[in-house]
Amino acid sequence: MLEDLNHFVWVARAGGFREASRLNQTSASALSDAVRRLEAKLGVRLLHRSTRSVVPTEAGQRLLARLTPAFDEIRSSLDVINGFRDSPAGTLRLNVPVSAARLVLPAIVPRFLAAYPDIRLEIVADDSFVDVVSAGCDAGIRYDERLEQDMIAVPIGPRTQRFATAAAPFYLDGRGRPEHPRDLLGHACIQGRFSSGAMTTWEYEREGEVVRVEPGGPLVVSAGAATDLAVDAALSGTGVISLFEDWLRPHLDSGRLEAVLEPWWPRFTGPFLYYPGRRLVPAPLRAFLDFIKLDGSVPT
Known part of the structure; x- marks a missing residue:
């Protein structure tokens, strides 16, 4: 039963069988079987299951609250062996x-x-x-x-980073080179969207002046997950991109991308x-x- 309890904790923490299987390298079917066995032994449903989510029942929540510190303590106890x-x-x-x-x-x-x-x-x-x-x-x-x-x-990692803005030189030859962040409102910009649904805001700073821009453009990508697609699109001349300087640096150094508004690039910790x-x-x-x-x- 101890292993089935552990599998229940994995699933409840991950919010689903598939995610738990990915995090713990155990098949989703094996996790599902373990939870079913546990529910049968205890005689109570522990998880509400739907096609979209897996949520602990009230009984499952109470069991999870008791098991989590117990398993953490077991893990810490076993970790003592590492000292030898x-x-x-x-x-x-x-x-x-x-x-x-x-x-x-x-x-x-x-x-x-x-x-x-x-x-x-x-x-x-x-x-x-x-x-x-x-x-x-x-x-x-x-x-x-x-x-x-x-x-x-x-x-x-690095203690100071910058967000860079850049575009393909031939795109800038045709559309002009922005001299102020607000000039980006007249450009095709490659935007990002967070998992929350919010769009990324482009922020700039120079000599104490802070400018926030919400640009428009033909391409919106998931922030993080589809960033390489955004970079490839910028290299192909689709529009202007704003991203970590270190991510764009190889293309800036090769000349495939040209820096835009560099005096305005914001620094952050x-x-x-x-x-x-x-x-x-x-x-x-x-x-x-x-x-x-x-x-x-x-x-x-």
């Missing part, structure tokens, strides 16, 4: 935005895995704002304005790795924290 190993072992799950998976982690992951060969790293790229614990992850990466409460945050501060830190996460710390001191 020559090097930490286990699985580390990180929930990160697509931008971090593209721009931050490639410089870290290969070296980290080489340094800790007994650690298995799972990366979930997700631009929505999620509860990392409920999502079954050990830690997440987000920017400071989106950090969850009661979390410990550690800097990771780089991302943070964050994790719950209310429980023991698993050995794989401790190893990752030690690996990325910048100044020799990581909050604990």
Whole structure:
């Protein structure tokens, strides 16, 4: 029954069998069978199932509330064994935005895995704002304005970044080069839409003047998930794109894209790795924290 209880927690936290199977590398059918067995043994329904969602019943919510700290304690107890190993072992799950998976982690992951060969790293790229614990992850990466409460945050990656605006030179030859952010209102701009449905707003700053623009254009893509399509469209002359400078930098350096309004490009603080501060830190996460710390001191 213990394994079935664990599978129930996975499904309830993930909000569905398919997502739970993806996060835990177990088939959705096996998870479904486990929950059915558990419900039959307990004699009560634990999950409301529909074609669109899986939600705990009242009984399921109460069981989940009791099981979550219990399983966390079991995991922490087993993690004590790692102290007797020559090097930490286990699985580390990180929930990160697509931008971090593209721009931050490639410089870290290969070296980290080489340094800790007994650690298995799972990366979930997700631009929505999620509860990392409920999502079954050990830690997440987000920017400071989106950090969850009661979390410990550690800097990771570049500490300052910029949003760049650019377009293909031949597009600008035909449409003109903007001299002020408001000039973008007369251009074809490639826009992004968040998972919430909100459109991205383009923000600029120069000498204390802040300008926010809501441009229009022929292409709208899902922010994060379809960003490469937006970049390809900009390279093909579809319109103007606004994106992380590091994402566009290879194309700017090659000349396939031309910088637009560079004196107005806004700077912002780089991302943070964050994790719950209310429980023991698993050995794989401790190893990752030690690996990325910048100044020799990581909050604990």
